[in-house]
Amino acid sequence: MAYCYKCGVELERGAPACPLCGASVPTDCVEPETPARPAYPNFVHDPEYGDDLSGPERRRIALEILSLALGLAAAASVVIDLADGGLAWSRFVAAAVLGVWGVCAGVIALWKRPGWAAAAAASACSAAMVGIDAAGGWRGWSLAVGLPMAAAVALGSFAVGASVRKSKRRGLNVAGHSLIAVAASLCILELALDLYADGRIFLRWSLITAASIVPVSLLFYYMHARLLRGADLRKFFRL
Amino acid sequence: MNDRAPAFFRLQLTLAEDVNLVALKAALEKLARRFPLFHVELRRGAFWYYFERNDAPPQPMADSLYPMQKPEAGKKGAHLYRVRAHHNRLALEVSHVICDGYGGIALFKALTAEYFRRCGLAVPCEEGVFDLDAAPSPEEWEDSFARYSRPGLPPPPPQDPSWHIPGALLPRGTIRITTGRLSVAQLLAKAKGYGVTATVYLAAHYLAVLQEYQEDEALASGSSGDAWRRRTKPLRLEVPADMRRIFPSSTLRNFSLFLEPTLRPRLQRFEFPDILKIVEAQMALGLQRGELARIISRNVEAARSPLVRAMPLPIKNAFMRALNDIYGDRMFSGVLSNLGAFKLPAILRDRVLAVDLIINTSPIIKQTVAAISYGDVFSISIGSLCESSEFERRFLTSLVKDGLRVKVESNIPPRR
Known part of the structure; x- marks a missing residue:
């Protein structure tokens, strides 16, 4: 009969270690001829596991639902517009719906590759803006403002995603990274708008916004590093 | 759910x-x-x-x-x-x-x-x-x-939040079960030696272990002397009691309430004999018919309130979850359930070797102790969501230190 020399409790026949303190049982105390059968199975079996869908299955179903919902919305717009006398406003709706579909489908299909997903979303978004611009009589804003903005958002998302992946503890530092990315994107947006409208760069509101946002992100970094000691957000808010 | x-x-x-x-x-x-x-x-x-x-x-x-x-x-x-x-x-x-x-x-x-x-x-x-x-x-x-339920009874006084064992939780969907088995005769003799029942004896051990755990945590966090006691929370157990013994009923539905033995380490450090006296007195007081009737009435009348009845289920769920966190789990440091003797017809005596009771726990309380006896085997199962098995070690070894022989098994090895 084996006892734990630390806890003083009796152990199951053949137990290699004490379940309370982890202290190993000296080999001469283990009875290898008649080891006790484990009290619990060494596998997890719960009814819901059988019902679980795999990741690709979930993504395929999500893509189907998304395509059906957006397709119906676009078709309904076109039909109503046609009944109203011809294709007018529904061209904008169709281009916007295609853009939304492209962004979502890119993210769903490339879920495991965030870099590629961000690039696909930016491309779909840019294509949608070009489509809307063309539907409205081509003024060129989609190339001058839309493309830089989509690229800035994609790069910002990619940078945040990469930094989150690298960080050991993900908490308020994620909010800090996101705010910095938003500030940078706004600066790029104003830069593109200035170039498109006046042909010269004079940053105003984006710098004011950045000056407001950056201290908040610094506060988040401080809270993450010092006050919450890197607490996980899900645990912090008991999600 | x-x-x-x-x-x-x-x-x-x-x-x-x-x-x-x-x-x-x-x-x-x-x-x-x-x-x-x-x-x-x-x-x-x-x-x-x-x-x-x-x-x-x-x-x-x-x-x-x-x-x-x-x-x-x-x-x-x-x-x-x-x-x-x-x-x-x-x-x-x-x-x-x-x-x-x-x-x-x-x-x-x-x-x-x-x-x-x-x-x-x-x-x-x-x-x-x-x-x-x-x-x-x-x-x-x-x-x-x-x-x-007797409408009109004064509600029981509100309780303050209690102390909980700190530490990281096990991954979602997992639980550690540690079962200690001991002799019923030995346990009853030990409890009788102190002049109390087995449930009071186990509850006293539970509170003594929590008191020691709380002190060690305070010292580990850098507190010195007794200054930490001024701001420490009480240690309170949830001990389910079968109401059928007091209010005659043959229902199989839920008909149990909780006794709440409490230690207030803010007042002093309690020795084991003191804890036994406190737990015995508090449990006897909690089992008074009038005390129980007002808890029953409060619960039943709350469910009958027109405001609660008219509340849509999703809102009610969120509301009840918050109430349970504030007035349920946060009130208790632990749970001790003793179902007593499990008896089967004599013909099955050699065919059933042991009986165990395990109860689930919550991420706030983190660990529960459930006991049941069969023949001369008293089974104590600790369900824990804590990564560390420190509580189980302290609780079961406290019984060993008190002279009881305990045999232990677990579903997963300890992480300390």
């Missing part, structure tokens, strides 16, 4: 031989007619959850490394109990939504007796084994809380 901590409890038998699944399946089929209370599914209504009859017997299923997880409760066609088998272990996992320990034991004894009948034994209907050929009595699903 909380996925992180499903309100399930589990009764398990260790048999002399491996479980015969054919006999078990046949026994389950026979239970459905005699126990209509258990053959229901939980449906979501506009204002309340409600039960819908489901006469299809549940199928026995394989046991799992982590019991009482991923309940199907709430799904269409899903029962609120399940029967599991693994080698020579037969287990019943029941949701607290339908019954308490008394109801669970009644179902489990009936299942066990019928199982052995299907294996060829003539098991009589004695020692609390229900006759499966008799008609079910409507009293078995009576809401006894409603029967004994």
Whole structure:
């Protein structure tokens, strides 16, 4: 009969270690001829596991639902517009719906590759803006403002995603990274708008916004590093 | 229903031989007619959850490394109990939504007796084994809380939040079960030596261990002297008590309330004999008929309030979850449930070797202690969501230090 020399409790026949303190049982105390059968199975079996869908299955179903919902919305717009006398406003709706579909489908299909997903979303978004611009009589804003903005958002998302992946503890530092990315994107947006409208760069509101946002992100970094000691957000808010 | 901590409890038998699944399946089929209370599914209504009859017997299923997880409760066609088998272990996992320990034991004894009948034994209907050929009595699903509610009684005083064991949680969907088995005769002799019951003795040990744990945590966090005591929280246990002993009832539905033995380390450090006296006195006071009646009345009247009744279910769920966090789990440092002696007809004495009771816990309380005895084996199972097995070590070794011989097993090895 084996006892734990630390806890003083009796152990199951053949137990290699004490379940309370982890202290190993000296080999001469283990009875290898008649080891006790484990009290619990060494596998997890719960009814819901059988019902679980795999990741690709979930993504395929999500893509189907998304395509059906957006397709119906676009078709309904076109039909109503046609009944109203011809294709007018529904061209904008169709281009916007295609853009939304492209962004979502890119993210769903490339879920495991965030870099590629961000690039696909930016491309779909840019294509949608070009489509809307063309539907409205081509003024060129989609190339001058839309493309830089989509690229800035994609790069910002990619940078945040990469930094989150690298960080050991993900908490308020994620909010800090996101705010910095938003500030940078706004600066790029104003830069593109200035170039498109006046042909010269004079940053105003984006710098004011950045000056407001950056201290908040610094506060988040401080809270993450010092006050919450890197607490996980899900645990912090008991999600 | 909380996925992180499903309100399930589990009764398990260790048999002399491996479980015969054919006999078990046949026994389950026979239970459905005699126990209509258990053959229901939980449906979501506009204002309340409600039960819908489901006469299809549940199928026995394989046991799992982590019991009482991923309940199907709430799904269409899903029962609120399940029967599991693994080698020579037969287990019943029941949701607290339908019954308490008394109801669970009644179902489990009936299942066990019928199982052995299907294996060829003539098991009589004695020692609390229900006759499966008799008609079910409507009293078995009576809401006894409603029967004994007396509107107008003053509500019980509010409690302050209690201290909880700190530490990281195990991954979602897992639980560590550590079972210690000891001699009933030794335990009763030890408790009698202190002049108390086994439940008071275990509760006192539980509180003494929590007190020591709290002190060690305070010292580990850099506190010195007794300054930390001024801001420390009380240690309070939730000890379920069967109301049928005080308010006559034969319902199988929930009819238990909690006693709340409490230590206030802010006042002083308590020695074990002091803790025994405090727990015994508080539990005796908590079992006064009037004290219990006002708790019953508060709970029943709250459910009858027009405001609560008119509240849509999603809002009610969020509201109740918040209330449970504030006035439920946060009030208690731990749970100690002692179901007492589990008796079976004499013919089964050599065929059933051990009985264990395991209750689930919540991420706030983190660990529960559940006890049951069978023959001369007293089983104490600690269900824990803590990564560290420090509480289990402290609790079971405190019994060893008090002179009791404890044999230990666990479903997963310790992480410290």
